[in-house]
Amino acid sequence: MEPDGVTISGWRPRLRAIAAGCRDFVGATARLALDIALPTLCVACRAPVRGEGLCASCWSQVSFIERPYCERLGIPFVYDPGPGLLSMEAIADPPAYGRARAAVRYDDVARAMVHALKYQDRTDLAPVMGRWMARAGTELLADADIVVPVPLHWRRGLARRYNQAAMLATAIGRRADVPVAHDLLKRTRHTEQQVGLSRADRAANVQGAFAVPDAAKASIRGKRVVLVDDVLTSGATTDACARALLRARAAGVDVLVFARVVDRV
Numbered sequence: 001m002e003p004d005g006v007t008i009s010g011w012r013p014r015l016r017a018i019a020a021g022c023r024d025f026v027g028a029t030a031r032l033a034l035d036i037a038l039p040t041l042c043v044a045c046r047a048p049v050r051g052e053g054l055c056a057s058c059w060s061q062v063s064f065i066e067r068p069y070c071e072r073l074g075i076p077f078v079y080d081p082g083p084g085l086l087s088m089e090a091i092a093d094p095p096a097y098g099r100a101r102a103a104v105r106y107d108d109v110a111r112a113m114v115h116a117l118k119y120q121d122r123t124d125l126a127p128v129m130g131r132w133m134a135r136a137g138t139e140l141l142a143d144a145d146i147v148v149p150v151p152l153h154w155r156r157g158l159a160r161r162y163n164q165a166a167m168l169a170t171a172i173g174r175r176a177d178v179p180v181a182h183d184l185l186k187r188t189r190h191t192e193q194q195v196g197l198s199r200a201d202r203a204a205n206v207q208g209a210f211a212v213p214d215a216a217k218a219s220i221r222g223k224r225v226v227l228v229d230d231v232l233t234s235g236a237t238t239d240a241c242a243r244a245l246l247r248a249r250a251a252g253v254d255v256l257v258f259a260r261v262v263d264r265v
């Protein structure tokens with residue numbers, strides 16, 4: 001029976017090769033369909049791209065924030081002042097929230113990614129951005145009971161169809177295995193866009209603009225919250241959100257954003 005055995009063992013690899021070829025074909029067809037269905041341009045430089053939204057050149061320019069940074073605000077230090085030292089900003093003007101972390105500096109590439117997610121329906125970027133954020137916020141998420149996105153006002157939500165912070169929160173929650181609470185924090189009034197406002201005006205603009213509805217207060221009480229937003233500029237919005245969560249007796253609020261504005265690069 002040896003010849004049959006040889007024949008069978010000779011056919012098996014060939015069958016496997018044919019099956020693999022079919023899988024490759026199906027995979028390639030699916031990828032082709034995806035390429036047609038999804039945008040295939042780098043969000044930063046518009047070069048054709050495969051995969052995760054950035055071309056190799058723009059990817060290499062992403063400015064990830066790594067230690068040393070202020071343990072409170074996550075602002076990167078240009079030199080290492082030693083463990084546990086805080087930035088001047090954290091000492092002079094401490095926020096309502098505990099710790100803040102950001103995945104990247106808010107530069108041209110980060111701005112393009114945020115803009116594409118926010119205004120160009122590039123929801124395919126959320127899992128990538130969420131992955132970077134989950135990595136930057138590992139310590140925060142390890143302590144967290146729930147992840148809460150900064151809410152959009154419903155009027156802006158209608159215009160934009162989705163809340164980019166909620167998409168990032170979902171991606172982070174899935175990654176870190178922490179539940180995401182979408183309806184615990186509400187915008188109680190429409191606020192002007194923060195862009196172009198001074199630091200003081202930003203704070204005044206969002207003061208009292210967020211609240212935890214009475215029905216949601218029991219879900220917040222005693223919980224450690226990681227608040228998620230796309231960009232941290234002056235911190236006024238996240239501070240107003242943190243105050244609302246703390247008023248509802250959250251045990252603590254940390255902040256995790258995709259990008260933060262850094263003066264000294």
Ligand SMILES: [Zn+2]
Pocket residue numbers: 042043044045046047054055056057058059
């Ligand atoms: Zn590019």
